[in-house]
Amino acid sequence: DGGYVIAGFTGSWGGPTSSDVWLIKTNSSGNKLWDKIFGGADWDVGRGVQETADGSYVIVGHTGLYGASSADVWLGKVHVTCVPDDYSCIQEALDGASDGDTIIVRDGTYTGACNKNLDFKGKNLTLRSENRPENCIIDCEGDGRGFYFHSGETRASTVDGFTITNGSVSGNGGGAFIGNNSSPTIENCIIKGNLATSMGGGMYIGNGCSAKIVNGILAENEAGSGGGIYCWSSTPIIYHCTIARNQAAYGGGICSNSTSLANIKNSILWGNSPDEVSGPATITYSDIQGSFSGTGNINTDPLFVQSGYWDCDTWVSGDYHLVHGSPCIDSCTSSISRDIDGEARPNEAKSDMGSDECYEAQEMCLVLVPDATEVAQRGRLGYTVKVTNLTGSTAEYDYWTDVTLPNYSTYPLSGTLFGPYRFMLSPVSILSQHLIHPIPSVAPLGTYTYNAYIGTYPNILKEYHFSFEVK
Template identity: 40%
Template structure:
């Protein structure tokens, strides 16, 4: 089954749940010139379907559902559909603003949202990519990267009784004062399921921040390489946090390298429950600032998750069955009563089965079925993975695998087909490999932002991946 078809079915299924009336699909840009024009024409339960491309300027940023519950989704996923907010000071913009009571049938799905920039106090300076005020949308399968907020939520900010659901997203390299990746404040209830939150920076809560009687539930997610002064991965202030089947690893902070918890006595206590998760430092990775209850519950571990790069990102788990030498301790270590998602932690893209693995699951996978599957794996063994991150700013990792030692050529080409830089040219050993492109040409000069292609030649086999460089 083709990915495009799976993508459309997943999004349109939301519509059937949202309304019994027939839903209309409004297409951008073939029928409506901008995303906002499609939104403005939609009625309850409609879908605004956005074609591949990079969308900029008025009508393609500061998008507002206006209280109408609908699905706004890309046709082919976030790697091919970019909302570039082009925000800076004093020209302030973000991707989406929910503030009219939208509910969970309001869906944003399948976009890269980047270059949002907000400055000011309160909500004015919050939610670099997405702001939710007393609204409860579903935010699914997006890449939220390179956004900035001077106050809260560099990527996403939920405020004032919002109950958002964030699923299957990659949230990375965002910056804020509090909640570099995501901020939740003032009696919000936010559920995070199957997300990667990485490389975000804040003073408080590098990855995730919960404050002022909010509740945050984190399940099946990977939180890594975020930085803050307090709570590198997660800060929980006068709020409740529940973490299950998740990895918090290699985050850093002056206090609470992974988690910082603190309440305000006597009325506003904080609470944290961690179970079936991998937390670096174990209980010592959690700082208890007082007026709080911390429950380090059953079957947590403190062990290197052994991340490896794979076809769609850098946070697969090392597994012997997929060709790695070591077995990640997070494999088959999740809660036995939790269902196994349709996804994978394996670099050979075999769908997970049996017991749940801890951490993020990539949603594209293949089911192992006898000889047909083995032939597919032989094909995949000569594979060029999608670069990660994508889109990217300063550098991106390209992973590839070889079934046997051979001569290869791997290079970067511009949109006109001209060679920009050779990354690999020569004999390479069998197995998985990766190389980093720093956005420079063969002379060491930075290239302009735009679309580039990574092309590999292995004997008679060639493969190409599309990349987006942001400047």
């Protein structure tokens, strides 16, 4: 095709004391078409590559992972296809693949029958996005789910780097169904806004399954039981996952029956309704709202960039990255070398809980932590506001608020509910203040959104929102 294929190595994923083989395919102009990175925990280096008659690539190099010597010869073969370059849709690519193949899906939003209910059919292969989950979206359009594992797939069956959204099923597994002794690896995926009428709004993990879920965000999903994840007679491994703002009648975050045991580590379960965990689980080094017994666990607001909220009648999905000052930062040890964004772990002495390793680039951060999300007429709405100055200079700004009423109008119609209040922050410092608003006896019942801003009034630099109910 006139292009080029290059074999080499990179230290971007493995950290300062290791490297991984890096295979790159370009077009005739030298622009990257795809790349593939693979290797272990030691030095892995590609030295040469040759295309074979079947369109695969044979790579030769050396590795320090095996044997007693410092480097052993390493020989590997990989076959890579792309969607939509080689196949028009994802299921066609899966059907045309063989064990050991890699399928790369280009950036875009994938819809239609051939891009949902995706079935590996027992094959051990890798399906991954080209450029991370925010750029490669499987939109189920309110009918069906993203993935359907039911043929005894193993950990070698890998899904990497997709957003799965708008799934809806009458039954189990709104975003993904894993059953019948299947144990795939799901990594670096965002599973949000899915619905199952029975179990597992985000994901159902069924009988005999030991799926591995790594660097996942499962948020804003809904089910009868297990809003984020439901486990039925299964033993999943859940590492570095953020499970937030899911809801169900039972087990808002994760729900397990009596013969299941979820192994959860280095994760965040926060803001799920009615609870975070229901049923057996072993949880360590994780942030669990309401607390959960286990080594290294904490119970402190993780300080997401922005939780999901209502903007009038439109739901705005949350941003579940961590902000500077989060208690989840530098809080656990990990063998996972990168986060959901592809950034190296750890950033500091230890790794961060959840899917995100915090590399905070913002100069100013604003976060609000409500005392509760339900309040009565004549009650009090309390919250803690935290403003962080990450710059090396003193910062001076205004803080002000207003509120969106259940009829979608803004109160007050002009001016502010609070402020503008002028504050100063020293270099690299945090200002924290607890504020209270009384709720009038005539306040309409329904859903409100509290809106907070910093800047030079009325010009907005940063904003934060949270929704609450007056009942």
